[in-house]
Amino acid sequence: MQTSTPTLNPALRDFWLTPARNRVLYGGRSSSKSWDAAGFAVYLATQCNIRVLCARQFQNKIAESVYTLLKIQISRFGLTNQFIITENTIRHKVTGAEFMFYGLWRHIDEIKSLESIDICWIEEAHNLTQEQWDILEPTLRKEGSQFWIIFNPRLTTDFVYKRFVRNTPPDTIKRHINFNENPFLSTTILKVIDAKRNEDEDEFRHIYLGEPLEDDEAVIIKRSWVLAAVDAHKKLGIQPKGVKRIGFDVADSGNDKCATVAAHGFLATHVDEWKAREDELLKSAGRVHALARELDAEIDYDSIGVGAFAGAQFQALNVDHNVKIEYFRFNAGAAVLNPERQVDPNDPKSPKNKDFYANLKAQTWWSVSKRFRNTFNAVTKGEVFDEDDLIAISSECEHLDGLIDELSTPRKDFDNAGRSKVESKKDLDKRDVPSPNKADAFVMAFAPRDKAPTAGMFLSKRHR
Known part of the structure; x- marks a missing residue:
């Protein structure tokens, strides 16, 4: 079966192709992080038999996961007839590649028992805790298995920011990407971003340049x-x-x-x-x-x-x-x-x-x-x-x-x-x-x- 590589953000080509245990993709809004991850995951699924654990901190229904992103990318790439898409799983008909969806908070113990996971994609990873990471890291023990850790930075005190950005562990590739490297943005959203820059430089830098905040003393509830x-x-x-x-x-x-x-x-x-x-x-x-x-x-x-x-x-x-x-x-x-x-x-x-x-x-x-x-x-x-x-x-x-x-x-x-x-x-x-x-x-x-x-x-x- 021949499948052409889908159109993804060329700025991230080296990020996806460089061998690494941990792939950490972070930055501001409208930077294509999650869309690109979904597209590359779909492409891999058409090429080989992989098991992808799609996780996020809180997920009480499938709509809260990256399930919808994957479905959209499968459709955009004209691959709908190659996949079996059920209410809670996605599987490639030929390669057998499978996507599973779990919430970390409620199912961390269940995740520990999963076998032969090739990729653990943690979406909106800013809420990941050290206790959860200490469980997840040894759970992915298959040769060549990877973590995809994707998030918009919130606070400098968040575990994921301290662990993977400030004190990056070995065998990790990290990439900070923002809207200005996303070639697919519309003129409309670019105008919205520019307006935010003119209105409030600090907010613009946090939201669209992915600069984390300290535990904000200005908020009412931390x-x-x-x-x-x-x-x-x-x-x-x-x-x-x-x-x-x-x-x-x-x-x-x-x-x-x-x-x-x-x-x-x-x-x-x-x-x-x-x-x-x-x-x-x-x-x-x-x-x-x-x-x-x-x-x-x-x-x-x-x-x-x-x-x-x-x-x-x-x-x-x-x-x-x-x-x-x-x-x-x-x-x-x-x-x-x-x-x-x-x-x-x-x-x-x-x-x-x-x-x-x-x-x-x-x-x-x-x-x-x-x-x-x-x-x-x-x-x-x-x-x-x-x-x-x-x-x-x-x-x-x-x-x-x-x-x-x-x-x-x-x-x-x-x-x-x-x-x-x-x-x-x-x-x-x-x-x-x-x-x-x-x-x-x-x-x-x-x-x-x-x-x-x-x-x-x-x-x-x-x-x-």
Whole structure:
């Protein structure tokens, strides 16, 4: 069987062809890293019988893997009739080459038992931990086996950056590539990149030149804190109890998305996100209400803009389904709760809530941040806290990588009176950061309350 080499980025030819145990490809956005890896993997599969383990930190469904990238490249190269593509594997009909897809967090022990792996492709490897690497490295023991480690640098403190970029091990080829070496970019995206350079040089260098950040002191919630919270309930041996809640961030318009995060006590158990137009609020509200019925949970919903009408939809759905799902408005711009109370009750010099927070959104984000910090200290230092002062995220949640990114992105900001607030969506957009829908839903699921459910939510007498 003859198959021509697919069209890949010529700048990476030597990277793929140079013999090495570890291939480390990193750099900024729009640099063709993952597309090129998928293309070269497809080409290899047409030439020889290889087993490729496609891994990433969190993968709870096949759509979160590189499965789609491989399918697209197979189609682009006109090779669809050569492959058998099932719901969770891809195999070449003639060579027998096989692609498998695993999430490291949940399946690391299962991966240890896999045999005859030729290539372990770790996508979005910035979240790889040293403990996982210590397991993976000896697992690939076949002669000539390779690791493909591909990522956009996030923090200089990330294990993968320290291990493979700063202190590169033997038998490793590393390549830093950016958009300016990608010959396939459209004029449109080049204009977007140029606009980012003009708006914010530092952000441009991080996003498009792949320059890592320090553990960003400017953010409200540090990334290391969020990572420590993943499966913290298991690490600390604590079972969730108490109220079940769903935070619902309502899409406003354009490219915005709806998102929900469900929590049981201190544990986030479900994450969802979907596209919805302004005129589809009824459909979205029905989706959230169905989840609330399934989990026996209360709903905290964004009541600004389009979300202002969600309460009426929940009331109607309660009547239609003859249930009493409680729902609460969350107005991010509302006044702070307990305004006369001190931010830190244990510090007599601590300012009052009304003097420290600009609005309820800031108070909520800082409250969640404190719980993340407590969890980090409990997991890494053995400090002891009440369950209500901790926070955990189940690794079984979908969209987990995106949630981690969103929670650790918004920065501290201040109003004209010097009170703390959360970086606005407008300012995030200036940094080329999309709206953090999942993170907003997350903080709503853990937001403090001091009032009863929305008026009128209970069933009418004829439905009781």
